Amino acid sequence: MNVLLKGGTVVTHEETYVADILCTDGVIAEIGDNLSAADAEVIDATGKMIMPGGIDPHTHMQLPFMGTVAKDDFATGTAAALAGGTTTIIDFVIPSPQQSLLEAYQQWRDWAEKAHSNYTFHVAITWWDDSVASEMETLVEKHGVNSFKHFMAYKNAIMATDDILVASFTKCLELGAIPTVHAENGELVYHLQNKLLEQGVTGPEAHPLSRPSSVEGEAANRAISIAKTLGAPIYLVHVSTEEATDAIRYAKDHGHTVFGEVLAGHLVVDDSVYQDTDWGKAAAHVMSPPFRPKHHQDALWKGVQGGALQTTATDHCAFCAAQKAMGQDDFTKIPNGTAGVEERMMVLWEKGVNDGKITPNEFVALTSTNTAKIFNMYPQKGCIRVGADADLVVWDPNQSRTLSAATHKSAIEHSIFEGMEVQGVPETTLCNGKVAYHKGEIRSQSGDGRYIDRPTYAPF
Amino acid sequence: MNVLLKGGTVVTHEETYVADILCTDGVIAEIGDNLSAADAEVIDATGKMIMPGGIDPHTHMQLPFMGTVAKDDFATGTAAALAGGTTTIIDFVIPSPQQSLLEAYQQWRDWAEKAHSNYTFHVAITWWDDSVASEMETLVEKHGVNSFKHFMAYKNAIMATDDILVASFTKCLELGAIPTVHAENGELVYHLQNKLLEQGVTGPEAHPLSRPSSVEGEAANRAISIAKTLGAPIYLVHVSTEEATDAIRYAKDHGHTVFGEVLAGHLVVDDSVYQDTDWGKAAAHVMSPPFRPKHHQDALWKGVQGGALQTTATDHCAFCAAQKAMGQDDFTKIPNGTAGVEERMMVLWEKGVNDGKITPNEFVALTSTNTAKIFNMYPQKGCIRVGADADLVVWDPNQSRTLSAATHKSAIEHSIFEGMEVQGVPETTLCNGKVAYHKGEIRSQSGDGRYIDRPTYAPF
Amino acid sequence: MNVLLKGGTVVTHEETYVADILCTDGVIAEIGDNLSAADAEVIDATGKMIMPGGIDPHTHMQLPFMGTVAKDDFATGTAAALAGGTTTIIDFVIPSPQQSLLEAYQQWRDWAEKAHSNYTFHVAITWWDDSVASEMETLVEKHGVNSFKHFMAYKNAIMATDDILVASFTKCLELGAIPTVHAENGELVYHLQNKLLEQGVTGPEAHPLSRPSSVEGEAANRAISIAKTLGAPIYLVHVSTEEATDAIRYAKDHGHTVFGEVLAGHLVVDDSVYQDTDWGKAAAHVMSPPFRPKHHQDALWKGVQGGALQTTATDHCAFCAAQKAMGQDDFTKIPNGTAGVEERMMVLWEKGVNDGKITPNEFVALTSTNTAKIFNMYPQKGCIRVGADADLVVWDPNQSRTLSAATHKSAIEHSIFEGMEVQGVPETTLCNGKVAYHKGEIRSQSGDGRYIDRPTYAPF
Amino acid sequence: MNVLLKGGTVVTHEETYVADILCTDGVIAEIGDNLSAADAEVIDATGKMIMPGGIDPHTHMQLPFMGTVAKDDFATGTAAALAGGTTTIIDFVIPSPQQSLLEAYQQWRDWAEKAHSNYTFHVAITWWDDSVASEMETLVEKHGVNSFKHFMAYKNAIMATDDILVASFTKCLELGAIPTVHAENGELVYHLQNKLLEQGVTGPEAHPLSRPSSVEGEAANRAISIAKTLGAPIYLVHVSTEEATDAIRYAKDHGHTVFGEVLAGHLVVDDSVYQDTDWGKAAAHVMSPPFRPKHHQDALWKGVQGGALQTTATDHCAFCAAQKAMGQDDFTKIPNGTAGVEERMMVLWEKGVNDGKITPNEFVALTSTNTAKIFNMYPQKGCIRVGADADLVVWDPNQSRTLSAATHKSAIEHSIFEGMEVQGVPETTLCNGKVAYHKGEIRSQSGDGRYIDRPTYAPF
């Protein structure tokens, strides 16, 4: 089944023009004026924009974490993604310490079979010995993995100490893969959590106090410095602070290759949420790094505008109210995570494009193309040209919506964007050349998503 | 006559792949594997790179300046450009104070009729009244001009004072054109020149003393601040200092749209040249801004790597030894200018790519694509895709050369790059689909070059 | 008449200790334990702090400006100063363009005869010719002036253009005097004022729009760069923006001698005051530079803490409601100025010391010692030691007050600090060894103040 | 025995004036004009400067380290100090892991009995358990220790990992003591050392390669961030890089209390010394952090000028050629350390004051007063006033000398300042009111030095 998009304004990371687009066999077959195709489903895109499907480089579908499992699985989570214009997610394989990386990888591949959208995986390095190094090699050579994740927080669990960072970054460099980090100083978090609990501060309001911005700034700078010392590139996930943004900027200004990712949530939600007198609402916002005082939002937007931050993500990891309640008496036991894979692009359009902070071309770069380039999926993904995958979103810049858990596709009953008015929404999403979402309705099937191989040595 | 490039490695600002390219009727007709064309001249590009033809955004061919006229005219200068892989220059129309902009523009258009390469013009704003504003409008609407230049130096001549900057930037913003500036504080230069002459310091060694880096830093920051206050974008020509680079960076980090251009010369030549005991050699290097102490070169390269500086140029303005001698007794009378349009790309390849500072893709961005985008010639220029102009350079990364005035195409007897060994040279240059330069030989004719219209509202 | 302060805690810019202080003949005669003096007025300072009397480096008593004259004259203004713990002011001699500097200086000296507190003068350079240079010399050699002020704003009035700045800074350097600047780009202000008036925006809310922060940042950087180029030190009055603070920091970090002054008002009042629906209240806050968006306050405090800003002032220039009303139909005609000489130290204590931003020693440095050093009055002023002038304030850190126009000593009916609760107030102020203010009562007489000679070549 | 200094120019951190100084019973008894004292040794200081005796905050006399013991013991080392104008050193007690802090402290106190100059101790935290915390308390309360040192390098030996830093900084904050750090990332150093050895790079040229500047920048930022998170001040010893200086500056600009120390050696010696073909000469320069590429020197001087670096030290730890030879086959076994306690002030005068980078007042602050303030010995030390300790240096700014191992007092046969010409040398040094050094001759006795108690809660 072919699809013909008629009369839309094509918006890429660097161009804007009006054209028809014909999609055949999952790829873009033709771009031009007055295209026709006898057997194609025709979608009128007049007055709409056609952009590369979004890529969310940071999600955790059905993640087993903190004694429970995230509610959105690869089926519901990726359906939500498509409803938001996102056609590919990069999720995380997180082996337990001492677990085989390949075993964990296979587990996640199995879970992801039911995905609606395309997907691919970062693999976390949570421990170290020679077998880990060897399995990294296998993942790169046989399984299309080109990025490895390191948690600098979560002491006594999956924290990677400096010796692991040094060993793993060295291995990444050797393989042409890119190391990524969750940057928070785990020792400080551990110290502050214990101190707060000792002081009897046990509610969600303690969460941000246990992870102040300096904790992230420190780890960001450490990861970058280690990478720089070794000659490796580095990618920082969920940059949420002025300090970390400044650390990235400093490194870039000194000639180092470093990338920063920012979450839609951190760009628009501040730490006043943790003062909510409704425990459930406050707990619903518990994620790490936490939401921040407002001036960090300014810094993040400046980072987006100036080029320090190149990608936008969500860290989508959906826990419902019942799960959050596990931390009723101890904020350190509240499962960390919030949803957002569906809202990311709308939020970035509203607060970025509509507020005059970024152009539509920059929007495309930030939601799709830059991620495709950094993780070496470009120009198969993140791109509108003949031969590229037909992952596209038809965007209606004039349509408005009020974001709400009442209407989102995610399986949980809360939205960190609850009540936000946005103008500019996805009307239709094409994934692999098929209409996967159209005007509120999910048309794709569980299992339609494809796994994306990502070769090493991305050209940055 | 068609041209078929076989087996080359296509390098654009964002991709690298092997393909054949067929050029027909001045444009790229086909890109693919195993292309053939009965009537085409076939060029074997195996082992070579094919890149977009260079664009030099800053030249002054046959400029009437300081009582003489630059030696390289639009014929010799653009032939030199083609020999260096550059297929388009942006030259400057510089009206005298009180002269009609349209009249000056027409004069430069006439002069440029004899160009070998493509060309287009920035127009300088050297004075102000309502007629100037009105003629800016005409230039934009009728003549394809989208950029206006302002000299913040050259007091008592063409210097634009703050009131002119404010008025002209405001007009540019209204028209969707981009203001550009030569950033040096003219009052300080004037003061220092007079002081040095009073002290009896009259030789070329006084030139850099009369224009220290703080003089450029000041003006750069002023131009950017004025533009920012008015909401206009801004482009700084020939950024030569750490201070100006920092000023650009500061503005970008605070969300403003500002672009910086760096000259090949400033990246690799330092101010020790002014200490040459041979007056002629020292004088040959007199240009403004002058060559700088070495630490500025580090800062400029960091600016290139980190994104503060997006384009590379030459300020090609060739004066011969006899002309330089006009300032024998007074350094302020030495005609300011040096050549470089031919060497720019080789110098940037050698010191940028070969030294590991930039990738080949970044080289393309810096020598061609970024300029095409900023001055709104993209994707007609700066691009390799079907339908784009067939302005291409076949680059041999393995071939070496020693740069020298003895072998360059420029009409003058001096080269600021004299003796530099480079590996990586243009083997063949295609301009408008025709072989314009091949292995040392200029094949184009005077007059082959075309004027490029540049529409306003570039999408940055 | 001698005064003996018993049992207070002496706080200087670098020390804190308990001691008695005996003041005789206008100077500190003895510091020690268990002092006694038969004929001395004894003041019990137990539980109080004794600090050097404040020095306000920026006031305008009875200034003729914008068609009227500031209400607080040298009598009422300096009485207010004493009531606030300030024992010396540095006011400004502002010659009209073409007026003799000496003539203006004499005028101000005459006006100041009636001062209660000590005083000295910066002299403004509002025009330039050889006679100005010559009179600067006379002022330095014969009249104890070591600082000259330059207004970079107020086009068509007292604005100093770049040629004047270059000439005057050069002269200052030659004389060992320090140039100071009011840093706002006058051309931009003029352009924006006209544009706003043309758009029919005539109220006080237009005032900050006509002087955005970038206007100050530009001028700050320009003044610093000019000074740096010439090798002169520079002092920036009333730094009110992040941009200007950053410009100072950049210069200091690059080895240049630059000082920054911040007003108590800019540290604690933000630009929401211009939105007041009561025209009179909004107009009462009209001063230049204007109050700023809140994030500038953070930047200023950071500048204070990190050392970019060394002195605190008020720009005390009091206009009453009737005077403000002159700009009823045109915001550019509202006399620029606010009061504060009385509240400065209390505000800085409350928001600085009590809020944990600065220590009491830093408070002394910021309110007194640093100004004494920069303007070369140290250790005569700004100091507690035997032989120093007995200008002292007995500070009660436990006493609270609500600041209000209802109770202040200034002649006007408005206070920009109205309603602010402070804890920490001056209980007693000694000026020239006499009790000038005590528990709410002014004891000094008009004319008690002395003129302070300031020699050149301050040791910074 | 009293000493009367006649006619010298007194230079303190903030003042310069001519006066006589009478020293009695170890303290300054009188400062004034035309002083006389019947029983005093009179020293004519006409044309000389009198400054507070230098304080070197970082020495290691007779340190047991890397299998040997530093050659200069507390006798020879402190005699050298006095010959260089330094009257107090702060040395380091370095307990072995698991060793009692008190036991180690007592050991060092015993060793120091033979000192000529005054001395006091930082105590290193090289391991952690409750007893360490408890002994820190005892050291503070009973032994006048107010600073604790942490080595972030030297893995598998005395390295303090993040958990120790967090625990110890927290304890310091509780006690009012200041934590200090040797900032190098020990994991990276360890990794690079092993890699170099594996590659067969075993000579002194490998030393700087194993400790690149990013290794120091990382650790500096980490230590500062941890301190900032906990609310503690922090002092960085031997800052040798642009990165660490920038990290300090960043923290200070954001309101944190952080101090930086720079070694005389790092200010003037660069890393070309490791390329010396004479193994012994190269090895003689092995210390950590190593000497750096030249641009770091610029950055350090800028840090000194702008206030990021407040103290100067030497890390005096003298190993002779025979000791250095222990690392003949393995650079990691070359004992780390160089001498300098004698040359520090002369080097700083020559390259700082004579080169126009700092004023004589700043020289005093950098060599004495700032250290006295930070480590709470002011105004007993670092000060010239009645009642202060009579630790003074009579400085002859006109006398020249060539620094050389041939003439220095240190016990080793090498000087990193060999051959440096300096103008400005100590002529006479008074320690505790006695002439300890005069025109080349040591007059003090072993044991004349006193231990200095340093109370907590320094007023910064």
Ligand SMILES: [Zn+2]
């Ligand atoms: Zn994370």
Ligand SMILES: [Zn+2]
């Ligand atoms: Zn995550």
Ligand SMILES: [Zn+2]
């Ligand atoms: Zn120019």
Ligand SMILES: [Zn+2]
């Ligand atoms: Zn030019």
Ligand SMILES: [Zn+2]
């Ligand atoms: Zn002013």
Ligand SMILES: [Zn+2]
């Ligand atoms: Zn003023």
Ligand SMILES: [Zn+2]
């Ligand atoms: Zn050390």
Ligand SMILES: [Zn+2]
């Ligand atoms: Zn040490």
